């Protein structure tokens with residue numbers, strides 16, 4: 517029988533969990549002639565490969581747009597799943613679609629994560645609630661503007677900066693210095709040539725949530741349960757911002773805003789995106805602040821959140837490969853079913869992650885087997901590699917994800933933290949308060965001060 521290929525692009529926890537889910541689907545359906553090719557994958561997907569799974573790592577990085585395209589076309593991949601935004605913003609989906617292949621991810625003209633200004637213009641057109649802003653290409657003019665602006669202001673580089681292009685500035689001096697570093701020193705290159713100065717949205721970290729929407733490119737879509745990421749490195753939302761230190765959900769108290777979010781935010785965005793003639797395909801991600809005036813958009817991404825996808829998949833009862841497949845191929849989407857409980861994902865990070873200089877690498881990771889406890893606790897590799905002696909080594913800032921699910925939020929939190937404590941590597945760090953915002957809401961509604 518002819519061999520079939522599914523390509524997964526990326527190397528983080530989001531991609532490793534996607535591979536794991538796809539593998540389970542292939543097993544369930546008896547599709548022994550399908551290989552999951554991961555570009556480039558991590559230590560976890562390499563472990564799968566060595567342990568008889570239908571998974572292969574290939575040393576092609578997600579940023580290598582030409583390499584990814586060539587590979588998927590050569591293999592005639594029946595579906596290509598993109599985790600990170602970079603290849604999508606740089607036209608990977610266009611190249612594959614034009615070659616007749618099915619892709620999970622939008623074409624370049626709908627890859628709006630590449631420009632925060634474009635997002636703002638689209639939101640204004642669709643009357644979507646978001647922070648007021650001004651855009652600047654001249655540092656002198658921008659600095660003059662912030663001199664009279666009420667503090668704090670949020671300074672954002674327009675283009676992709678790997679999560680480093682946003683600064684919340686509490687004083688004029690901080691804002692002026694950020695503008696200088698973005699626009700004159702060009703610390704983010706051309707991504708900072710245009711800068712947005714935004715109004716600071718009230719709410720705080722406890723009120724920030726992520727909504728993922730899976731879209732089939734034909735106008736049909738499904739909204740997944742709302743998740744809460746934790747960007748700051750340290751407990752209590754202290755320390756520098758990161759790509760995400762953990763996520764939990766469903767964020768039950770957002771339920772009462774979901775109709776508003778769907779009708780005033782998600783649908784208008786999908787409609788305005790479709791005005792160019794093509795519907796969005798893949799995962800549209802709305803980063804929202806639930807402000808005292810209601811939900812407002814902080815940012816749009818064009819791919820599943822990492823780590824938000826991992827706790828979401830712990831609750832999803834549908835077949836994930838089938839969902840991705842249908843989105844990529846423009847087929848009708850099923851009603852989604854979710855396990856009735858909570859999931860919590862705790863991210864274990866390497867020494868130095870979140871600080872200039874970058875994370876430590878090549879430290880041996882132990883305890884993964886010990887911490888696994890299916891079906892309630894799953895350990896997902898992120899920034900890991902496997903060396904020649906088959907040891908797992910740290911290879912990135914976010915090293916491992918621990919995902920636990922339980923009927924109660926407190927149960928899931930305790931289970932995730934207990935499992936995280938069993939994994940070890942030099943300089944290991946994790947936040948112990950992932951999900952605590954949910955507990956605070958439960959206690960408040962029970963009248964506990």
Ligand code: AMP
Nearest residue numbers: 647670679682714715716717747814815
């Ligand atoms: P972004 O890279 O756009 O996700 O921004 C990083 C983080 O900065 C967000 O997750 C928010 O916590 C915060 N942030 C961004 N824009 C605003 C805003 N206008 N008001 C308050 N916080 C913001």
Ligand code: GLY
Nearest residue numbers: 759760821822823
């Ligand atoms: N966890 C935030 C993101 O994926 O952008």
